[in-house]
Amino acid sequence: MGTLYILSGAKLEAIVQVHSIFRQDYPTRHREFWFSPTSACRDGALMDSLPLHPKRTRWAALRHWLRSRMPSVVGDGASTLVSKIVSQAVQLLIFLVAARVLESAEFGLYAFSSAIVVMLVVIAEGGWGEFVMKAECGERELDQIGTISIIAGMLVTVAGLLAAAVAWLHFGRSHEALLLVLFSCWFLPSSLYAVYDGLLVARGLLRKQAAIRIASEVAGLCATLLGLWLGWNVFSLVAGRLVSQLVCLGASAILLGWFPNLYLTWPFAREVLEFSRHILSNRLILFLRSYSGTLAIGSFLGLTEAGYYRVAERIVAAFSELIGEPARMLAWTLFRRSAMVIGADGRSVRDAGSSATVFMTVLMAISAPIYLGLSLISSELIGIVLGEKWAPAAALVAILSMKQVLLTPGYVTEALLSLSGNIRRMPRTLLLNALVSVSLVLVTAPFGVAAAAWGQCVASLISFLTSMHLQQNYGGLGWGQVIRKSGYVAVAIALMAIAVYGLGHFAETFSMQRVPTVLLQVVTGGAIYICTLLALEKMIGDTAAVLSVRH
Numbered sequence: 357m358g359t360l361y362i363l364s365g366a367k368l369e370a371i372v373q374v375h376s377i378f379r380q381d382y383p384t385r386h387r388e389f390w391f392s393p394t395s396a397c398r399d400g401a402l403m404d405s406l407p408l409h410p411k412r413t414r415w416a417a418l419r420h421w422l423r424s425r426m427p428s429v430v431g432d433g434a435s436t437l438v439s440k441i442v443s444q445a446v447q448l449l450i451f452l453v454a455a456r457v458l459e460s461a462e463f464g465l466y467a468f469s470s471a472i473v474v475m476l477v478v479i480a481e482g483g484w485g486e487f488v489m490k491a492e493c494g495e496r497e498l499d500q501i502g503t504i505s506i507i508a509g510m511l512v513t514v515a516g517l518l519a520a521a522v523a524w525l526h527f528g529r530s531h532e533a534l535l536l537v538l539f540s541c542w543f544l545p546s547s548l549y550a551v552y553d554g555l556l557v558a559r560g561l562l563r564k565q566a567a568i569r570i571a572s573e574v575a576g577l578c579a580t581l582l583g584l585w586l587g588w589n590v591f592s593l594v595a596g597r598l599v600s601q602l603v604c605l606g607a608s609a610i611l612l613g614w615f616p617n618l619y620l621t622w623p624f625a626r627e628v629l630e631f632s633r634h635i636l637s638n639r640l641i642l643f644l645r646s647y648s649g650t651l652a653i654g655s656f657l658g659l660t661e662a663g664y665y666r667v668a669e670r671i672v673a674a675f676s677e678l679i680g681e682p683a684r685m686l687a688w689t690l691f692r693r694s695a696m697v698i699g700a701d702g703r704s705v706r707d708a709g710s711s712a713t714v715f716m717t718v719l720m721a722i723s724a725p726i727y728l729g730l731s732l733i734s735s736e737l738i739g740i741v742l743g744e745k746w747a748p749a750a751a752l753v754a755i756l757s758m759k760q761v762l763l764t765p766g767y768v769t770e771a772l773l774s775l776s777g778n779i780r781r782m783p784r785t786l787l788l789n790a791l792v793s794v795s796l797v798l799v800t801a802p803f804g805v806a807a808a809a810w811g812q813c814v815a816s817l818i819s820f821l822t823s824m825h826l827q828q829n830y831g832g833l834g835w836g837q838v839i840r841k842s843g844y845v846a847v848a849i850a851l852m853a854i855a856v857y858g859l860g861h862f863a864e865t866f867s868m869q870r871v872p873t874v875l876l877q878v879v880t881g882g883a884i885y886i887c888t889l890l891a892l893e894k895m896i897g898d899t900a901a902v903l904s905v906r907h
Contacts, residue, residue, distance in 0.1 A: 502616025709832020
């Protein structure tokens with residue numbers, strides 16, 4: 357799959373940032389064709405002209421009635437959402453199975469080497485697909501973009517093979533070298549598929565794109581499970597990724613009926629590279645922020661500790677993706693309904709401050725108990741899902757869950773600043789936060805994996821403060837009101853935590869099974885939290901209203 361699917365909890369941030377770059381750097385006339393429904397309509401035209409079977413007349417008529425009244429973009433969006441859900445489910449399943457089958461050192465080796473490889477994939481993919489989406493390209497232009505992607509993929513492949521040779525010949529690490537060789541087979545297909553993926557979007561074939569992605573994920577899952585069953589261990593994970601990527605590339609090439617002829621001119625190459633520079637820089641920033649912990653811990657403390665840290669990150673990311681992606685989509689939807697006003701530069705912008713204040717209050721009230729509840733049950737949850745050998749990761753899950761609470765406000769920053777006309781202030785802040793995060797992990801990693809996790813909590817606090825500054829000063833979000841409301845949330849969370857901790861102690865005393873214990877803690881803690889908020893609202897009035905919209 358593409359790199360944006362690999363970057364765990366950060367992948368949607370990359371999409372949002374790319375979208376922002378397009379809106380800043382390229383006028384509407386270059387983007388107006390991106391999601392054209394022409395092909396979607398054309399796909400249905402032939403079927404509409406065929407005679408209907410008598411037994412299916414009513415169903416076909418209903419389908420035609422719905423299709424004629426529902427924009428094709430709704431179906432396209434639903435298909436894309438389904439493909440993302442399938443991708444996340446498959447990746448999580450592979451992660452759980454691999455963590456149970458592999459030893460912590462093996463999993464750490466995969467996590468460490470995968471982090472390095474993802475950086476190379478980011479470089480190989482450049483911004484080729486995004487260039488196809490932003491500019492209407494003819495055959496000659498497509499050939500040139502394809503040629504650039506092939507050159508980039510081959511160069512990165514050579515770099516990967518050279519790294520494997522150094523690992524084998526200089527360090528005598530044949531196992532790791534063979535893993536790098538297998539990873540290197542991924543770079544060229546990934547780089548070329550970026551062009552095909554952009555072309556599918558540019559031609560409005562989003563449903564077929566989603567079908568290809570789902571098929572590739574299923575194929576990759578089957579290859580991974582087969583490899584684990586055959587005893588390939590860590591190599592099965594790489595093989596699964598490679599199979600998934602090859603299915604994407606092959607199916608897209610067959611669907612589009614196009615393969616690039618090698619052709620390139622310097623002026624066009626310079627234009628593509630200049631555009632890709634923006635995309636690549638943002639993706640590398642996101643990469644450093646996402647993988648710096650794994651790389652630093654693997655370098656300073658060893659692969660076993662890197663495996664523990666990556667497992668903890670992945671568990672927390674599974675929850676953050678469930679909260680973050682809907683939060684971003686809802687933020688865009690709700691803030692766009694705000695009234696238009698004249699900005700400081702004379703342009704019309706959205707006054708989304710009041711809507712953002714309500715949204716942020718509700719978002720914190722929903723997300724904070726989930727993350728803090730996860731930290732309370734992390735030990736039992738890891739024992740159930742991964743087994744006792746991953747018990748050291750439980751403390752890291754608890755720490756990183758608290759970190760994620762502080763990162764939650766950042767989910768709405770992009771939408772708020774974009775609609776208020778201040779998105780240009782965001783890239784520098786992202787760079788600052790990434791530098792702080794990387795610096796802290798480099799400083800704290802030598803002192804242990806727990807110290808590195810606490811260092812990331814400090815980095816997330818700085819990210820929280822910068823998000824608050826941007827949202828309040830350039831988006832109109834009333835953080836004073838959000839903080840006042842959060843006081844009532846804190847009371848409810850405290851009571852929830854007491855109940856969850858007490859139930860855990862009770863279950864341990866009477867030797868209860870883990871699964872019933874966790875279910876009892878989740879249900880009881882959630883009920884106490886909600887009832888506390890409702891009771892506070894009833895006693896104090898609208899001042900304590902958090903989950904309702906009466907602010």
